[in-house]
Amino acid sequence: MAFDAGLAVLVLGMAVWTITARGTFAAVVGFVAYGLLLALVWVRLAAPDVALTEAALGSGITGGLLLGASARLRPTEAPATGETMGIGLRVAAAALCVLVAAGLAAIVVLLPEPAPTLAPPVAANMAALGLANPVTAVLMAYRAIDTLLETVVLLLALLGVWSLAPDRVWGGFPGPRHDADPHGLLTFIAQLLVPIGLIVGIHIFWVGSVAPGGEFQAATILAAMWILATMAGLVDDPPVNRRWLRILLVAGPAVFFAVGFAGWAMAGAFLAYPAPYAKLLILTIEIPVTLSIAATLALLVAGPPERAPP
Amino acid sequence: MNTATLYGLCGAVLVGLGLFGLIVHPQPLRKILAFNLIGGGVFLLFGVVARRGAAAGFGGDPVPQALVITGLVVAFAATALAVALLLRLVQEIGRRPTLRSDG
Amino acid sequence: MSLTLDVLTVLSVCAGAFFFLAGTVGLLRFPDALGRLHALTKADNLGLGLIVLGLLFQVEGPSAALKLISVWFLTLLAGATVTQLLARTARPGGMFE
Numbered sequence: 001m002a003f004d005a006g007l008a009v010l011v012l013g014m015a016v017w018t019i020t021a022r023g024t025f026a027a028v029v030g031f032v033a034y035g036l037l038l039a040l041v042w043v044r045l046a047a048p049d050v051a052l053t054e055a056a057l058g059s060g061i062t063g064g065l066l067l068g069a070s071a072r073l074r075p076t077e078a079p080a081t082g083e084t085m086g087i088g089l090r091v092a093a094a095a096l097c098v099l100v101a102a103g104l105a106a107i108v109v110l111l112p113e114p115a116p117t118l119a120p121p122v123a124a125n126m127a128a129l130g131l132a133n134p135v136t137a138v139l140m141a142y143r144a145i146d147t148l149l150e151t152v153v154l155l156l157a158l159l160g161v162w163s164l165a166p167d168r169v170w171g172g173f174p175g176p177r178h179d180a181d182p183h184g185l186l187t188f189i190a191q192l193l194v195p196i197g198l199i200v201g202i203h204i205f206w207v208g209s210v211a212p213g214g215e216f217q218a219a220t221i222l223a224a225m226w227i228l229a230t231m232a233g234l235v236d237d238p239p240v241n242r243r244w245l246r247i248l249l250v251a252g253p254a255v256f257f258a259v260g261f262a263g264w265a266m267a268g269a270f271l272a273y274p275a276p277y278a279k280l281l282i283l284t285i286e287i288p289v290t291l292s293i294a295a296t297l298a299l300l301v302a303g304p305p306e307r308a309p310p
Numbered sequence: 311m312n313t314a315t316l317y318g319l320c321g322a323v324l325v326g327l328g329l330f331g332l333i334v335h336p337q338p339l340r341k342i343l344a345f346n347l348i349g350g351g352v353f354l355l356f357g358v359v360a361r362r363g364a365a366a367g368f369g370g371d372p373v374p375q376a377l378v379i380t381g382l383v384v385a386f387a388a389t390a391l392a393v394a395l396l397l398r399l400v401q402e403i404g405r406r407p408t409l410r411s412d413g
Numbered sequence: 414m415s416l417t418l419d420v421l422t423v424l425s426v427c428a429g430a431f432f433f434l435a436g437t438v439g440l441l442r443f444p445d446a447l448g449r450l451h452a453l454t455k456a457d458n459l460g461l462g463l464i465v466l467g468l469l470f471q472v473e474g475p476s477a478a479l480k481l482i483s484v485w486f487l488t489l490l491a492g493a494t495v496t497q498l499l500a501r502t503a504r505p506g507g508m509f510e
Contacts, residue, residue: 015323034347076406119370
């Protein structure tokens with residue numbers, strides 16, 4: 001309990017730092033540290049899958065994205081005169097936020113006792129799926145439609161990012177060209193870490209059916225390895241008008257939709273799995289979805305096209 | 311007060327802090343950071359509901375946990391789109407976007 | 414037997430925590446970036462290594478032990494690389510200060 005209180009104080013302290021830091025770079029660094037501490041909180045809340053996702057996605061990749069953005073925005077960061085809020089408005093905003101926080105705290109304290117839960121129905125039907133990780137069972141079987149639409153949302157966000165390209169570089173290479181010394185340190189560490197990261201990513205994907213892990217965490221690690229390789233100059237992001245890239249991105253949701261519609265024929269409802277083939281169908285969905293999401297995440301971090309296509 | 315309630319209160323305070331940062335900061339990137347804080351607080355509230363639903367041999371109700379994972383991924387997608395919009399806008403107008411009406 | 418293992422774990426983790434404390438004090442008190450990087454490497458290498466050593470006494474099975482050691486190894490690798498890269502930009506004549 002004392003450990004939990006200390007951890008909560010640390011998380012809130014990092015959040016206060018993120019809000020009140022002077023420079024944007026300091027705030028982003030505080031945000032990354034906050035995300036890692038939040039992953040510890042998730043472990044304490046008995047949610048290791050969420051802890052993995054928070055550490056990789058919420059703190060790792062989001063931190064990388066925000067650090068790059070804060071570096072590009074550094075010339076514009078100084079607040080202009082007349083732009084910072086007066087003290088009266090700040091006090092009013094603080095009062096509003098205290099009110100909102102108090103309302104949420106009241107809800108937390110007044111949560112119903114005994115707590116309603118869906119764990120027993122999840123546990124009762126998991127054996128039929130051949131999965132031992134209940135969160136994967138929920139993501140891929142009970143709430144598979146959420147996961148399906150989530151992959152579509154990722155694609156829509158990527159479309160939105162790509163549509164921001166200026167006309168002359170439409171369909172071109174995303175992000176700036178990273179030049180690194182081919183005999184330098186960054187290249188060396190990328191050559192060393194990327195294979196290790198790929199193995200770790202595939203392991204987390206495979207073990208997600210029986211232990212904490214799964215496709216989103218694995219896709220994030222694969223995307224991070226791609227980003228590291230591009231930063232070291234080992235590979236370059238392909239131009240976004242390439243057909244094979246677009247097929248790779250769409251393959252995951254397409255297979256998901258196909259299995260969903262086949263469920264109508266085979267088992268009577270959209271995304272229903274016939275009982276003996278459930279594990280096989282889930283695996284058939286998961287592999288393309290992991291690759292698609294990894295590519296989508298890496299391209300979301302790379303940003304809109306900035307160099308003209310060949 | 312057990313662990314779950316403590317982290318629930320932590321999540322409530324995070325939402326309040328994030329809302330304050332969203333209102334007070336003039337720079338859009340700080341607003342995006344604060345918005346992510348609000349999201350983190352909301353996910354913590356989900357996690358508290360999940361922890362309180364521990365049953366059937368699991369440490370927590372897996373359905374809210376799966377919802378949080380989905381939410382984390384979608385929150386990253388939204389952040390990436392917001393950052394791309396901001397960078398493109400700064401590239402177009404040459405300075406940080408403000409609410410002043412002189413363009 | 415398990416009592417000695419527990420005592421060894423507590424001792425190692427406490428020693429590791431001491432090195433983390435020393436590294437943090439160095440981070441806060443040293444005047445320039447290179448000195449702060451120097452202090453942080455003590456936390457990364459020795460502190461984490463001692464904590465991993467202490468946890469090794471508590472694991473069942475070699476695969477968990479291998480995972481712990483690989484965590485320490487990867488942290489060493491990443492930490493050393495980032496320290497080098499930071500030091501190159503932070504040294505006099507580099508990009509900052």
